[in-house]
Structures are given as C-alpha cells and as structure tokens.
Amino acid sequence: MSDHETGAAEASPVDEEALAEAYNRALALEKAGDLDAAAEAYREVLALDPADHGGAAVRLASMGRGETPTRASEAYVATLFDQHAGEFESILVDQLGYDVPALVRQALEEIAPGPYERMLDLGCGTGLAGEVLRDMAAHITGVDLSETMIEVTDEKELYDALYVGDAVDFLQHADVEPFDLITATDVLPYLGELEAFFEGAAELATEGAVLAFSSETLPDETLAGRPFMVGPHQRFAHAQAYLGKMLADHGFAGLAIGDIVVRHEMGQPVPGHLVIARKQKAD
Template sequence: MTGKQQKIDEEALAEAYNRALAHEKAGEIDAAVAAYQEVLGLDPEDHGGAAVRLASLGRGETPPKAPDAYVETLFDQHAEAFEDILVEQLGYAVPMIVRQRLQSLNLGPFKRLLDLGCGTGLTGAALRDMVEDSTGIDISENMVEIAHEKEIYETLYVAEVEDFLEDNDDDAFDLITATDVLPYLGALEPLFFGAAENLAPGGIFVFSSETLPDDVLAGRTYMVGPHQRFAHAESYVKERLEATGFEILEVTDINVRLQDGNPTPGHLVVAKLKA
C-alpha cells in the first residue's frame, strides 16, 4: 500500500488484504469476499484492487474500470522490473505486432503519435522511426521516469488516460496507440470517444484487448477475468468503435501474453477515424 492517504490504518489494511488473499487461495470464497469488503471500507480509493478481485470472484458489481489508485500503485511498484517481467517472462510482443500490422496495411509514416498507457516506452520504441513526434501518457510516475530516461518521446505526461483525453487541447494526432490498456478498463465508451476527439480525420487508432471464450463471457460485453484483468467481447469492441465514428480496418487474433504458462487470447485492432 502506498500510504498516500495518511488516514488509512495501514496495519489493519494489510492484515485484511492478506487474510482475503489467503481465503481466496484456500477456496473460501465467502470469507474472501467479506475480507475484501473490509479492505474497501478501510481504503475506499482501493490501492489494492479489491473491487476487481471481487468481480473476478463473480461477486459484487463489475466496475467500469480498475480503480486509478490500484493501477498507479501496481505499475509504480513494478516499474523497475516491468520490462523483464512482461517481455522476458510473459512473452509480451504486442508493440512489435502493432508495427507489423501498420506496415502490412501500408499505414504511415505518421506525424504525431499519442501512446496511451505508454509505460516504459515499449510501443513508442517500436514505432519510433515511423513517427515524427511522440507523446506518451501513463498514470505511473515511476514508469514515465523510465520512459523519459530512454528519450523515446518528445513529450511525456503523468495522467490517467481517460482524463487526459478529455482535457487535452493540443494539436490533433494522426496515430493513437493503446497497448495493454484495455485490460484495466471495462466500459470502452470514454476511451473510444476520447480517442476520436484527439485524432485528426482519417487518423489511426490501434489497440490490444484481451478476451475470453463465449461460454465464459456468457453474453456479457466485458468482465473481470480470473487474473483481475478485464476481458472484452469482440462484438462489443467492434460495435463501440463503429458507434464512435471509426471504420475498422483489421481485427487480428493474437496471444497477448503468457499467464501461468498459458497463452492469453486477445485482439489487435486497427481502426480509422472517418473523415
């Protein structure tokens, strides 16, 4: 826990959270749920992600997105080891898939890139020679510091993605990327609308998403999966894009990452804002 809120009883919070995890691991779901609810009572901002853990257990309301405090804490804590964990251990190659798909569709070069959830700069680095000017956004200050040291981006902001898209009044971008962002968002309307508002007509929006089999989604547009990450139905992604004024150029089935040694199915989507 970060201790950013001085009023939080850190000791009681840690005890309740560890108790919740122990109950969950033991399959004692009712006891785990009660403990996670206790965690939320102690820390309403939810730095530990109790709300998404409850949703992953099939209890409580599915939140519209992962709590900001949770995402910020998660990535701040893992910033130093982030690339080793994601690339070396989890086989994450989405940034290079983005590059390949843009090239195969003969898209680019681009003038202005906005890399949402830029992290340490993996996508920015993969596309560096395809863009003139790069802007990176991430909620984690520690991640942004590492990206800054690499000198990949001309501009970097520490901000929550949806807030930035809503408030930004810079010049329009002609390429927006969001790799490994959707697993922390449930409802996609704010992201897609914000991307449309920040793209020039004809601009390209590329992003990755995770999904689950139809029988698991069971008609839901999105849900929190067993690893506390949001999975989206392909039909929901397509429908929301088209409703927001995008033309879908391509949807590619991809393996997003390994999880416990197993592939995580997902999609790489390339869309164009209608002029």
C-alpha cells in the same frame, strides 16, 4: 527533453495497519479457496480504502463475488505499476512473451505505414510501443497513470512529451493538438466500460487518424453475452462485438481485427484481439 507533467490525485489517508491486515487476510482466504470469507475481507479492504489501492473491486469481480466495476481504480493501476516498473520488461517481455507493440508495428507496416506526424501512446508504460514505432512518427506523446513507469520511459529519451495521469482523462481534457496515430497496447485490460475512451479518442484523432490497440478476451461461453468482465487474473476481457460497436459508434472503421496471443499466464496463452482502425470523415 520531455515535457513531464504530474496530474495524479493525492491519496486520502487510510489506516495502513488495518488495511494491510485485512488485505493479507483476504489474499490468504482467497488462496485457501474460502471465497465467501475472502470476499468479506475484500469488502473490509474497500471500506478502509475507498480509492482501492489494492484492487479489491477487481478481485471481488474476478471471484464472482462482486459487481463488475466499470474500470480498475486509478490508485490500483498506479500502485501496481509503480511497484513493478523496475522489472516490468523482464517479466512481461522475457518471461510472459509479450510482444504486442511489435505486432502493432507489423500490422501498421502492412496496412497503414504512415509516416505519422503526432503519435499518442496511451498507457505507454516503459515506452515499448514508442521504441518500435519511433521511426514512424515525428512526435510521440506518452501518458500513463504510473509515475515510475513514466520515469523509466523518460530515461530512454524516446518520447517528446510525457504525462502522468489517466488516459481517459487525458483524452477528454488535455489541451493538445490532435493526433494522427493513437496506440493503447495492453491497456484496455484495465478499463472495462470503453464509451468514454472511444469518445475521447475520436475527439483527439485527426480525420483519417489510425487507432491501434490490443484487448484480452475470454471464450464466448464465459463472456455469456456480456460486453466485458473481469477475468481470472483481475484484468478486463472484452467481447469482440463490443469493440466493434465502440469503433462504429465513434466513427472508426476497422482496418484489421485479428486474434492474437497477448502474453502467457501460468504457461497458458492469453487470447486477445489486435485492432487497427481509421477515423472516418465526419458526416
């Protein structure tokens, strides 16, 4: 039986009708290639719904028409994955060829096989990482912003504790014992700035703990020296150099940093990195 807690904030009331009209107009204009008019409409959307359930901020950034936000809004991530929880595995795994949790398992078996006492799966989704790593960890905690994704995971009865909430908030504030394995598979694409994420992971990691995560990337000429940016599919891409800096700044040594194909999008491979790192002894 899971310890299933809810930490999601209440959404403030919005004019749903005006919001739907502006959002649909923005999408149609974007599809028609009128990006300036689409950007104007997305700004209307943001004014109507500052919590940004529709992800207008990342859409603006992906069109090159807005500041790069520091992360995807909580409301957007929760809404997006609540909507897709039912068909998540058939879309991501079967249609888009996603198998990052299996790649994590393979890498761990090769370089850090455990066994682990306490695993924390950040952005656990429907529990795919827990499924493939269950026999490597005695206790598994999952955290996700989407209550519906957590419900799917809960039904699998694989995790020992589940929390609905933001991963960074959990890392910074959860009153829990530290973890010797922390995973975040396909979650960084919803976070841009990673300082708080790594700071929190370092806080909740035991000495010698393993951190395993994936990221998406873009060609160097597209990133153009930026640590992160919003890519064409509204997800954040991170530069490998930025990931390396975050690890080093927060006391993690990289055990393996490899190039992977995270998934396929419109038939094209989406490139990324798989990182396995170990928390070093504090000086």
